Amino acid sequence: MSMASxxxxxxxxxxxxxxxxxxxxxxxxxxxxxxxxALGLEPYVRPSERCDGHAxxxxxxxxxxxxxxxxxxxxxxxLCRALGLDTKNNPDDLEKEILLTMxxxxxxxxxxxxxxxASAVNxxxxxxxxxxxxxLAFDTEHAERPDEFWTYDLARxxxxxxxxxxxxxxxxxxxxxxxxxxxxxxxxxxxxxxILLSIAQELAECNPPVLAQLQQQWExxxxxxxxxxxxxxxxxxxxxxxxxxxxxxxxxxxxFRNPDEFSSNVEGYEGSWVFYLGDGLFTNxxxxxxxxxxxxxCVELFHWRHGxxxxxxxxxxxxxxxxxxxxxxxxxVAVEADRIVALMLRWRDPGGVYRDGGCIDTTRECAKQVRxxxxxxxxxx
Numbered sequence: 001m002s003m004a005s006x007x008x009x010x011x012x013x014x015x016x017x018x019x020x021x022x023x024x025x026x027x028x029x030x031x032x033x034x035x036x037x038a039l040g041l042e043p044y045v046r047p048s049e050r051c052d053g054h055a056x057x058x059x060x061x062x063x064x065x066x067x068x069x070x071x072x073x074x075x076x077x078x079l080c081r082a083l084g085l086d087t088k089n090n091p092d093d094l095e096k097e098i099l100l101t102m103x104x105x106x107x108x109x110x111x112x113x114x115x116x117x118a119s120a121v122n123x124x125x126x127x128x129x130x131x132x133x134x135x136l137a138f139d140t141e142h143a144e145r146p147d148e149f150w151t152y153d154l155a156r157x158x159x160x161x162x163x164x165x166x167x168x169x170x171x172x173x174x175x176x177x178x179x180x181x182x183x184x185x186x187x188x189x190x191x192x193x194x195i196l197l198s199i200a201q202e203l204a205e206c207n208p209p210v211l212a213q214l215q216q217q218w219e220x221x222x223x224x225x226x227x228x229x230x231x232x233x234x235x236x237x238x239x240x241x242x243x244x245x246x247x248x249x250x251x252x253x254x255x256f257r258n259p260d261e262f263s264s265n266v267e268g269y270e271g272s273w274v275f276y277l278g279d280g281l282f283t284n285x286x287x288x289x290x291x292x293x294x295x296x297x298c299v300e301l302f303h304w305r306h307g308x309x310x311x312x313x314x315x316x317x318x319x320x321x322x323x324x325x326x327x328x329x330x331x332x333v334a335v336e337a338d339r340i341v342a343l344m345l346r347w348r349d350p351g352g353v354y355r356d357g358g359c360i361d362t363t364r365e366c367a368k369q370v371r372x373x374x375x376x377x378x379x380x381x
Contacts, residue, residue: 014060015103017056017112017117028117031118045103060104076104076247077280078280087250088132091125095121102249115371116370124251128250134194134288138187143189145173145183149169150173156221160215166200167200170196171197187274187285191274198367199370223380233367233368234365237362237363239362241362246294253365254361258271258272259344259349259359263305271359274292280293294341298340299330299331299341300323301344302330302343307323307326347362
């Protein structure tokens with residue numbers, strides 16, 4: 001069941017579970033009660049007043065809001081600091097942040113079972129952990145993969161060699177700690193590989209037959225770009241109902257748009273695809289030890305307009321050294337950085353329009369359902 005299929009009058013529950021396998025919502029309620037108790041989150045969660053015999057919903061409790069666990073439900077970037085969570089070194093703390101930010105969602109996350117909710121949380125944890133390990137060489141024109149695992153064909157893309165594990169191949173390709181090398185990627189393709197790896201890892205635990213189908217798919221033909229989005233992802237939020245500019249859940253994939261028309265013509269600088277890591281941080285695949293804050297990401301995108309140059313053939317390029325120097329100058333002056341961030345935190349303009357919008361997209365992306373009987377993954381073959 002998609003989030004978009006739930007009418008507005010359903011209420012403001014962050015999470016809703018339609019449990020077809022248990023006696024009404026009892027199985028879901030019991031599972032979530034046990035998990036919340038284990039994580040120490042019971043005081044922060046309230047059941048929905050709109051629960052019935054076939055569904056159960058949960059949102060943030062009055063205690064969570066009055067205790068200022070979130071400065072506002074529309075801003076999740078300070079949650080870790082408010083609770084003293086260490087999501088980098090403690091997987092339970094990462095799960096706490098994921099669940100609490102989902103509970104604060106202005107759009108209900110609807111699942112057909114508590115098992116699907118558990119997998120959704122697991123995939124988000126996988127994305128954050130894999131994204132933290134990912135480091136790549138930025139290149140919009142060339143692409144590299146470890147020859148041990150991959151072969152390339154113009155019609156089929158990069159496919160897995162027979163007998164090689166898709167999970168191993170993705171780890172060796174994106175994680176230099178495993179391969180000892182940085183491979184060339186665009187930011188968009190890099191996010192696809194991290195998502196694919198994270199879903200495959202969860203399928204290995206909960207749905208091995210679909211993992212086998214996924215392996216076979218990538219031995220035959222890669223799924224990329226728009227088709228990748230259609231097969232593996234769903235969006236929440238919309239242009240006419242935008243998500244708050246500071247609302248993010250760990251494991252979200254999102255796009256920061258370059259609002260400057262001229263510099264957006266530089267290949268690879270139309271915008272920036274990233275993951276939200278939690279704790280107010282976003283991925284930086286090119287310098288993984290320097291993740292972006294919302295503030296630093298806004299300032300970087302703003303200064304892309306100052307780094308445009310041309311090569312000897314007149315092709316537009318980006319001089320990153322100019323951008324880096326501009327960013328350093330702006331970040332040293334709080335008033336100037338505040339001015340830039342205020343401009344960039346506006347929602348983006350519609351496609352093809354460059355007027356008064358900022359860099360913030362109105363939607364976020366997350367993985368589709370993966371469990372036996374309720375999974376949504378259908379591969380093109």
